[in-house]
Amino acid sequence: MYANAIAVPLIIGGALKLPKDQIAFLINADLFACGIATLIQTIGVGPFGIRLPVIMGVTAVAIQPMLAMAAMPGVGLEGIYGAVIVGGLYGLLIVPFVGRVMRFFPPVVTGTILTMIGIALTRVAVGWAGGGAGTAEFGAPGTLAVSAGVLAAVLILARFAPGFLANIAVLLGIGLGYAATFALGWTSFEGLGAEPWLRVVLPLQFGTPTFHLVPGLIMCLVMTVVFIEATGMFLALSVMTRRPVGHEDIRRGLRADALGTLIGGVFNTFPYLSYSQNVGLVGLTGVHSRWVCASAGGIMLLLGLVPKIAFVAASIPQAVLGGAALVMFGMVAATGIRILAQIDYARPGNRDALVIAVSLGVGLIPIVQPLFFRAMPEALQPILKDPILLTAIAAIALNALLGTDAPGAGHPMPETAGESDPAGIRRERRGPEAGSVRQER
Numbered sequence: 281m282y283a284n285a286i287a288v289p290l291i292i293g294g295a296l297k298l299p300k301d302q303i304a305f306l307i308n309a310d311l312f313a314c315g316i317a318t319l320i321q322t323i324g325v326g327p328f329g330i331r332l333p334v335i336m337g338v339t340a341v342a343i344q345p346m347l348a349m350a351a352m353p354g355v356g357l358e359g360i361y362g363a364v365i366v367g368g369l370y371g372l373l374i375v376p377f378v379g380r381v382m383r384f385f386p387p388v389v390t391g392t393i394l395t396m397i398g399i400a401l402t403r404v405a406v407g408w409a410g411g412g413a414g415t416a417e418f419g420a421p422g423t424l425a426v427s428a429g430v431l432a433a434v435l436i437l438a439r440f441a442p443g444f445l446a447n448i449a450v451l452l453g454i455g456l457g458y459a460a461t462f463a464l465g466w467t468s469f470e471g472l473g474a475e476p477w478l479r480v481v482l483p484l485q486f487g488t489p490t491f492h493l494v495p496g497l498i499m500c501l502v503m504t505v506v507f508i509e510a511t512g513m514f515l516a517l518s519v520m521t522r523r524p525v526g527h528e529d530i531r532r533g534l535r536a537d538a539l540g541t542l543i544g545g546v547f548n549t550f551p552y553l554s555y556s557q558n559v560g561l562v563g564l565t566g567v568h569s570r571w572v573c574a575s576a577g578g579i580m581l582l583l584g585l586v587p588k589i590a591f592v593a594a595s596i597p598q599a600v601l602g603g604a605a606l607v608m609f610g611m612v613a614a615t616g617i618r619i620l621a622q623i624d625y626a627r628p629g630n631r632d633a634l635v636i637a638v639s640l641g642v643g644l645i646p647i648v649q650p651l652f653f654r655a656m657p658e659a660l661q662p663i664l665k666d667p668i669l670l671t672a673i674a675a676i677a678l679n680a681l682l683g684t685d686a687p688g689a690g691h692p693m694p695e696t697a698g699e700s701d702p703a704g705i706r707r708e709r710r711g712p713e714a715g716s717v718r719q720e721r
Contacts, residue, residue, distance in 0.1 A: 282451065285310050285580065286593045287608065288338040288550055290601060291404060295350045296357060300595065304475065305485065307590035309549045310338065312481040315581025317540030317552035321533065322574040330525070330533030332517045333562055333573045336540050338550040341509075341612065342502050344400045346550065348666045349495040357548070362489035365545035367499030371507065371538025375531050378507060388632040389675045390508050391619030393501075396643045396671040398613020403647070405609050409602030422464075423599045430457035430603025450604050457600035466597050475587040486548040494663060501672055502551065503541065510537055510554040521568040635678040643671030 289306035298306070317336035324331045349360050409427035410419045417423065434453035438446050445452065461467050514533050518525035533554065540552030562568060583589060623632050645652050646665045653664040663669050 282311075282580070282583070285314050285337060286590075287601070287605075288343060290593075290596065291343055291605075292346055292350060292357075292360070292550070294408075294598065295347050295404075298357075300591065301475070302486075304587060304590040304593070306549065307593055308479065308584045308587055309481050309485070309547050310584070311580050311590070312584025313540075313544050313547045313549045313552060314338070315577045315579070315584060316543055317536070318577025318580065319574055320539060321536040321554065322570045322577065324532070327532055328536045328539050330514055330529055330536065331570055332514065332521060332523065332525075332533070333568060333570045334513075334517070334533070335555045335573055335576065336537075336552045337555050338544075339502075339506050339509075339553045339555075341394065341397055341506055342499075342551050342553075343609075344397050344404075345498045345502055345666075345668055347404065348668070349498065352492070352495065355490075355492055355495055358487050358490045359492050359495055360550075361486070361545045361548055362491040363495035363499040363545075364541060364549075364551050365489055366491065366496035367503045367551055368538050368540075368542030368545060370500045371503045371541060372535065374504075374507075375534050375538065378511075378531070378534060384676055384680075385504060385508055386679065387619045387622050388635050389672075389679050390505055391616045391623075392636050392639045392675045393505055393668065393672050394616030394619065395613050396616070396640060397668055398609055398611070398616060399640075399644070400647065400667045401609035401612060402606075405602055405605035407602070408598040408605055411597075411599050411602075426457055426461060426597070426599040427603040427606075429460065430454065430600055431606055432603075433457070434604060434607050450607060453607075454596065454600055454604050457603060458596050461597045461600055466599075467595055469592070469595060472588060472591050472595075475591045477588055478585055479587045481547060481584055483546045484548060489545060494666075494669075498666065498669060499551070501669070503538070506551075506553045507534055507537065510534060513554055517562065520562050631682040632679075635675060635682055638678055639671050639675040642674040643667040645670065 286307050289303055289310050293303035293306050314337050318334070321329045321334045321336050322331065323329060346360050346363075349355050349363060350357075352359070409424065411417050411423035430453045433456045434449045437449035437452055441449065441452075458467070510533060511530055514525055514530055518529075537553045544550050544552045620636065624630065625633055644667065646667050650665070653661070656664055663673075
């Protein structure tokens with residue numbers, strides 16, 4: 281949880297060129313809100329919370345859209361927070377109609393969008409690995425060596441370390457790279473002494489959120505995609521924990537995701553949603569108690585009150601983050617590919633490969649040729665410059681036109697965008713408690 285919680289503020293803060301003390305505050309607010317959202321989801325508050333062993337955090341799906349917002353003129357952090365609030369409100373509004381909305385997002389659409397998000401995020405990872413795009417020392421041999429060392433450490437730990445250490449390979453790789461750059465004298469802790477040991481995180485400390493049309497629409501799209509991911513994850517957890525999950529359970533879980541996102545916007549942080557990676561950890565450890573996840577949420581909340589720890593995290597050099605980001609962001613693309621692998625391409629009349637090919641090609645246009653749409657109206661530029669929005673629009677339209685999984689075709693919802701066990705789901709559905717799981721799927 282901690283690795284992802286510190287990564288997103290470092291990404292967004294770096295993109296906005298924020299000073300180190302403000303990035304440290306973003307980290308504190310992120311940890312604090314992450315803890316609150318996890319407690320709501322695991323313990324449950326009225327109609328909110330599925331009460332399963334779920335961890336909440338900033339989904340990687342939201343990173344590239346927020347980076348795109350940060351690059352839009354006049355948006356800034358306040359505009360990002362406004363978009364997050366819009367996304368949270370949108371999530372709360374669509375929960376009763378979630379089945380009708382999600383029929384427009386079969387695996388061919390969600391998998392294509394997630395794949396493009398991973399591809400777009402690669403630009404960020406490569407910029408970090410070189411030491412920061414646009415800097416005078418970009419691509420220096422020493423910088424590349426540190427990034428490569430971090431990447432190698434993550435891969436070696438993931439392959440050879442025992443269970444728990446393998447699960448935190450990214451965090452350990454960052455720690456090893458941080459130690460190496462500290463030994464090389466690349467890290468400065470100037471200003472650490474001025475940070476207090478304890479500081480309460482208050483709402484709207486970065487200012488009043490502002491609201492813009494395109495960022496709001498982008499965040500609504502993000503919420504729709506992660507709702508699909510979360511639904512599959514809830515079903516997988518119900519099988520693992522042998523607790524039947526029905527329609528109302530799913531709605532409570534999705535309401536908690538929407539409320540967590542709303543809390544993120546109010547506390548000047550980011551959208552908080554259920555981590556699908558948590559499915560893999562529950563399966564690996566065999567620990568099915570939601571109170572373990574609730575305790576983790578409490579720890580994160582307390583860490584969010586200690587600015588000195590956040591300041592140290594904010595001092596991590598970009599070269600260190602770059603090596604780890606190649607793994608983290610690449611996994612987003614891998615998640616999309618995993619969803620696309622569920623499609624039966626050999627099915628008679630299946631044109632999903634054509635939908636994927638054209639959608640990815642359209643989405644890649646602003647990445648491979650940023651000036652391609654320069655003659656188009658200025659009002660359309662925020663959409664035409666965003667590879668994710670272009671991919672989503674193309675995938676939804678082409679699926680409706682060509683796809684065998686078009687709205688109304690009755691295609692089942694994807695298993696999950698995380699590390700679930702589809703075979704385990706199929707086996708469990710034969711058991712006595714399979715009724716509600718089968719009904720929900």
